[in-house]
Amino acid sequence: MAATPRKNKRVRRILAAGAGLATVGALVAAMPSAGAAGDAYAAGQGTNGKGWGRMVDVQLLSFNDLHGTLEPPAGSSGQVTRTKPDGTTEKIDAGGVEYLATHLRQAREGNRYSITAAAGDLIGASPLLSGLFHDEPTIGALNQLGLDVTSVGNHEFDEGAVELARMQNGGCHPTAGCFVEGEEFEGADFPYLAANVTKEKTGKPLLDPYFVWEKDGVKIGFIGVTLEGTPNVVTAEGVKGLKFGDEVETINKYTKVLERKGVKSIVALVHEGGMPASASYNYNCDGDGDGDGEGVSGAIVDIAKNVSPQVDAFVTGHTHQAYVCSIPDPAGKPRLVTSASSFGKLYTDTTLTYDRATKDIVRTAVDSANHVVSRDVPKAADLTELIEDWRTLAAPIANRPQGYIAADINGRGSTAYEKPLGDLIADAQLEGLAPADKGGAQLALMNPGGIRSDLVFKASGAEGDGVVTYGESFTVQPFTNMMNVVDLTGANLITALKQQVSGSNLNSIKILQISKGLTYTLDMTKTGADRVVDGTIKLNGEAIDPSKTYRVAMNEFLAGGGDGFGALATGTNKLVAASDLDVFNAYLAKNSSAAAPLQVPAADRITVVK
Known part of the structure; x- marks a missing residue:
C-alpha cells in the first residue's frame, strides 16, 4: 500500500x-x-x-x-x-x-x-x-x-x-x-x-x-x-x-x-x-x-x-x-x-x-x-486507490460466506418499532445462549442502536445474491460486544420494558428488539411508561411473574445499563459468552443454506396501538 x-x-x-x-x-x-x-x-x-x-x-x-x-x-x-x-x-x-x-x-x-x-x-x-x-x-x-x-x-x-x-x-x-x-x-x-x-x-x-x-x-x-x-x-x-x-x-x-x-x-x-x-x-x-x-x-x-x-x-x-x-x-x-x-x-x-x-x-x-452526495460524478481516484488497498487486505476475511437470506431483512432501514433484523438477531442470541452450558437463556434483548445496517439480498461484491458474507454481518453488528446472560427478576424485566418509553427515553424512544416467545402491547396513545401495557407482557404465553427470576441474554452494553436501561444493570449471576457477532454468524451458518435461505421475520411480537 x-x-x-x-x-x-x-x-x-x-x-x-x-x-x-x-x-x-x-x-x-x-x-x-x-x-x-x-x-x-x-x-x-x-x-x-x-x-x-x-x-x-x-x-x-x-x-x-x-x-x-x-x-x-x-x-x-x-x-x-x-x-x-x-x-x-x-x-x-x-x-x-x-x-x-x-x-x-x-x-x-x-x-x-x-x-x-x-x-x-x-x-x-x-x-x-x-x-x-x-x-x-x-x-x-x-x-x-x-x-x-x-x-x-x-x-x-x-x-x-x-x-x-x-x-x-x-x-x-x-x-x-x-x-x-x-x-x-x-x-x-x-x-x-x-x-x-x-x-x-x-x-x-x-x-x-x-x-x-x-x-x-x-x-x-x-x-x-x-x-x-x-x-x-x-x-x-x-x-x-x-x-x-x-x-x-x-x-x-x-x-x-x-x-x-x-x-x-x-x-x-x-x-x-x-x-x-x-x-x-x-x-x-x-x-x-x-x-x-x-x-x-x-x-x-x-x-x-x-x-x-x-x-x-x-x-x-x-x-x-x-x-x-x-x-x-x-x-x-x-x-x-x-x-x-x-x-x-x-x-x-x-x-x-x-x-x-x-x-x-x-x-x-x-x-x-x-x-x-450522488453517485453520478467521477470517483476521486486517490480515494478509490485507498479503498482498493484496504479492500485487498480485508478480502480474505470479508468475503467469507456466513449464511443465506431470501430477501432484504431490514434493520437500520426499518422505521417500525420492531425490526425484522432485530427479531433475527435476538433469536440468534437466544438460540446460541439457551443451552445450559452457554448460559441457559430464556429470552434475549437487543438494543436497536446496535443494529447498524440492513442485510441486503443484492449486496455489492462478487458473492452472489442472497449470500451473507462476514463483511456484511460485521456491518450489521460492528461493536463485537461480548454477550452476557444474567438472572433478572420479572419485576426488573417489566421495568426495563417500560424504560423504553420513559425516563431518559421519554422523548427519544428506544424499543428493544426481542426474541421469539416474548410478547407485549405497546399503546402509543398513552404517555410514558404506561405505553407498555400492564398484563400484556408474556413469555411463551404466560404472564411475566414479577417475583420470578428469568435468565436473560443481552450484550454487555445493555447489561451495563446502556441506553437508559438501568433495570438491566441489576442482573446477577452473570455468564460472559461469545461476542454478539460470533453468535449471529453461528446462527446464520446453522439455520440457512443456499437451498433453504432465511426468510424475513414477521416482526409480530410487539402489538402496537396507535
Whole structure:
C-alpha cells in the first residue's frame, strides 16, 4: 500500500482541486500586494465578497456521522429522500467517500475561503473495511478529502480515550500492530475537538477544546463538543476516567476564551441533534420564514436557544437526520443549525459572510443548504486507490460466506418499532445462549442502536445474491460486544420494558428488539411508561411473574445499563459468552443454506396501538 504523506492542508487542497503549477503561479500573480490589499479594503473594494473587500464570503462545508462508511452504503442505508416540486417524494442512492471527495472538491472550486468541518462519529460502528483496521482507513480518507476540523462524537470513544488519542496522533495499534508492512499509522491531519470531555483526575480537557481557522486575516473559531450523555450510549470501559460536561456551559465558556483572543466569528460543532418534521433532505425547515425553529425538535433546540449569541452557527449530528434550520438565540435572533444525515450521503454548503471591520459573521447574510452526495460524478481516484488497498487486505476475511437470506431483512432501514433484523438477531442470541452450558437463556434483548445496517439480498461484491458474507454481518453488528446472560427478576424485566418509553427515553424512544416467545402491547396513545401495557407482557404465553427470576441474554452494553436501561444493570449471576457477532454468524451458518435461505421475520411480537 502506498504511503500517504502528511501535507500542508493548503497544498493538499490545491492538489485535490487539480491545480497545476501554472494555475498556482497565475493565482499568486493575481493576488494584490499587501499594500494594494490595504488600499482596496480602505476603499471598500473587493471581489463581491469573495476576496479582499470588507465583506468576505467564507464557505463552510460540513458533514457528520460518517461511521467509517468508505464504500457506498447498501440498501436503505445508502439512500436519501427528496421531496419533488409536485409534493411527491423519491429515493436517491447516495454516499461513498470516493463520491464525497469529488463533491467537496467541486464545491470548493472558485471559493477563495473554504473550510471543511464535521460534527463527530466519523469513526466507530464502522463497516468491516474500516472497523477491521481500527478505523485507520477512515482517518486516512478524511485526511485526503481535506477535513479541517471535527468535534468528537460518542462513537469516537468506542475503543476508549487511549485509542482516540492514537487516531489523533498516530502510531500502530497496541495489540494488532501495524497493518501495512513498513508503514506506521500517521494519525489525523485535522484536530479532534472535545471541549466538554475532561479527565476526572486532572479536570483538564482530553483534547483541544477549540480551533481557529485563519486566512488573510479572516478568523473563524470552532468549538467542538459531544453530547453530555455520552456515557449512557458507550460502554463503561470506553469512557473510563472521563467526565462529560454540559454542552451549553462548555460552549459559552470557550466562546469567551475565543473572544478574549480576538476571535469574534464562532461556529459550534455539536455532536447532538434534532428531529426535523420531514424525512426529506430538502425539507424547508423554516417554511414560515420567522426563524422560530419549529421545523425541528429534540435536544439541539434547547442547546441552540441557550448558547451565547456570539456563536454564529451550529453544525450538529448524532440523530442521523438532515436539516437546515434557524433556531433563535437567547437574544431572540435566528441562528443557523445544520445536520447532514449520516454515512456520507449528504454534505452541507454554508456561506458565512464575514465583516472585516467587526471581525464577525453577518447573520442576515448566512445562506445554507444540504446537497446529495450522488453517485453520478467521477470517483476521486486517490480515494478509490485507498479503498482498493484496504479492500485487498480485508478480502480474505470479508468475503467469507456466513449464511443465506431470501430477501432484504431490514434493520437500520426499518422505521417500525420492531425490526425484522432485530427479531433475527435476538433469536440468534437466544438460540446460541439457551443451552445450559452457554448460559441457559430464556429470552434475549437487543438494543436497536446496535443494529447498524440492513442485510441486503443484492449486496455489492462478487458473492452472489442472497449470500451473507462476514463483511456484511460485521456491518450489521460492528461493536463485537461480548454477550452476557444474567438472572433478572420479572419485576426488573417489566421495568426495563417500560424504560423504553420513559425516563431518559421519554422523548427519544428506544424499543428493544426481542426474541421469539416474548410478547407485549405497546399503546402509543398513552404517555410514558404506561405505553407498555400492564398484563400484556408474556413469555411463551404466560404472564411475566414479577417475583420470578428469568435468565436473560443481552450484550454487555445493555447489561451495563446502556441506553437508559438501568433495570438491566441489576442482573446477577452473570455468564460472559461469545461476542454478539460470533453468535449471529453461528446462527446464520446453522439455520440457512443456499437451498433453504432465511426468510424475513414477521416482526409480530410487539402489538402496537396507535
